Amino acid sequence: MFYGCKTSGVTFDLHxxxxxxxxxxxxxxxxxxxxxxxxxxxxLPSYLVGDITKLRKVIINLLGNAVKFTDRGYIELRVIIKNEQQDRMRLLIEVQDTGIGIADEEMDKLYTYFEQTESGRLNKSGVGLGLAISQNYVNLMGGEITATSCIGKGSLFSFEIDIKQGNAGELTSKPHSRLVVGLKQEQRIPRVLVVENKKENRDLLTKLLQxxxxDVRDVGNGMEAVEIFKQWKPDFIWMDIRMSVMDGLEATRIIKATETGRKTKVVALTAHALNEEKEMILAAGCDDFVRKPYREDDIFEVMEKELGLKYVYLEDQKKEELAVTVSKLTFEQLKILPDEILVELYKATLSLDTYRVAVLIDQIVRIDASIGLTMKIxxxxLDYSRLLFFLEEIKSRKEENHEQS
Structure with missing residues (x-):
């Protein structure tokens, strides 16, 4: 059962x-x-109308499995358009590998939650929730995943979905947002000052950037921001506008009146951003502004633009290199993770409540960004098997620490 999971059609660039x-x-x-x-x-036509989010996740899951179970030979992703009528087409996706293969008698386990094939057990790859979820996604898009396989020779997974042809003028979606996981090494690490009135918001943004x-410091009002600016000389300031003691506009005026401040990028955080307030924000010296509530993409895009940054993205790294291991988590990290959130997240993952999973992981990011981002990866x-295992290991470590304390 998918809660809050809908299929949607937008124009996207297939190429x-x-x-x-x-x-x-x-x-x-x-x-x-x-x-x-x-x-x-x-x-292929360049532009199609369909559910790019689900399509992308399914292809990634099928290719991920192919890489996981293939040690020699090749992997091919084949994409074909059938019934080439603009208002009615079928998109055929095929993923073929020369991996270890799946026995005929185990094919019916492929899309069953918590069932594991012998290939999966030998590979120690978990319960395979990703493939079950992918089948649900393809069903929602009007198709079905089918598979043929031969032990020792490889597998072929394929699906067809309904699709329509689009054009560049109809593009309504931004390119798929990529998860930022680091800064490229050839650049100097910027100093960033977070000025935010509410502690929970301040902590969330600080942890995300760290x-x-x-290199991040944070304060709760404009007067503290001016003092830290004089001592620390940050390269970039996230400036909340409405604060006690001294508001963000006054703090920005003071900072920008100095020679160093004129070179410092200051971007306002505001829940309003009406035309009048926009003018006041820019007149005070802010280089840009971001509306609250903001997305991670908003934060990183503005900093990329203002500082000329280069990021490392999730797809640039192997997942194994990014994921923190439970064995490396400190006692303090484990202690502050609320048991009730972990239990609820485990249950949501088991029931495939993808919307609830995302909400709970966002809560964990606010508590510990490194753990939360690992779960996001x-x-x-679609590696829900790894997520379950990760949660089980956290639970085990917390119980061990409790017994020792």
């Missing part, structure tokens, strides 16, 4: 999507010595 996915898997296949090809791109690698790649 860009396939290139993004190809780049995402290229390092992983190269590191295993596998030949990896994406076939059929040149024969996790990516910024598992969800981004």
């Amino acid at each position: 860009a999507l396939l290139r993004e996915i190809e780049n995402m898997f290229r390092d992983r296949t190269d590191s295993k010595g596998l030949r990896f090809k994406v076939l059929g791109i040149n024969e 996790t990516v690698g910024f 598992f969800c981004e790649t």
Whole structure:
């Protein structure tokens, strides 16, 4: 059962999507010595109307399984358009590998929650929730995943979905947001000052920036911001506008009146941003503003623009290199994770309540950004098996610490 999970149709760039996915898997296949090809791109229309989010996740899941179970040979992603009428087409996706294969008698377990094939047990790859979820996504898009396989020779997974042709003028969605996980090494680490009246908001933004690698300090009002600015000389300031003691506009005027301040980027955080307030924000010297509530994308995009930053994204790294391991978590990290949230997240994952899972992980990000982002990585790649295992390990470590204390 999927709660809050709907299929939606937007115009998207199919060629860009396939290139993004190809780049995402290229390092992983190269590191295993596998030949990896994406076939059929040149024969496809550039723009389609469909559910890009679900389509992307399903293709990533199928390719992820192919890489996981293939140690030699090749992996191919083939994309074909059938029934080429603008208002009624079928998009055929095929993922073929030369991996370990699946026995005939185990094929019926592929899309069953918590069932595991012998191949999965040998590979120690978990319960395979990702494939079950992918089947649900494809069903919602008007298709069904089918598979053929031969032990020792490989597997072929394919699906067809309803699709329509679009055009560039109808593009309504931004390119798929990529999860920022770090700063590229060839650049200086910027100093960032977070000025935010509410402590919970201040802590959330500070932890988000620290996790990516910024050098961050935070204060709760404009007067403190001016003092820290004089001593620390940050490169970038996130400035809340409405604060006690001294508001953000006055603090910005004081900072921007100095020689150092004129070189410092100040971006306002505001819940209002009406035309009059926009003018006041810019007149005070702010370089830009972001409306509350903001998304992670908003934060990183503005900082990229103002500071000329280069980020490391999730698809640039192997998941194993990014995920924090439970064995490395400190006692304090484990102690502050509320048991009730962890239990609720475990139950939501088991019931495949994807909306609730996302909400709970956002809560964990506010408590500990490194743990929360690890969980986000598992969800981004539909690796719910790893998420469950991760939660079980956290529970075990917390119980061990409780017994020792």
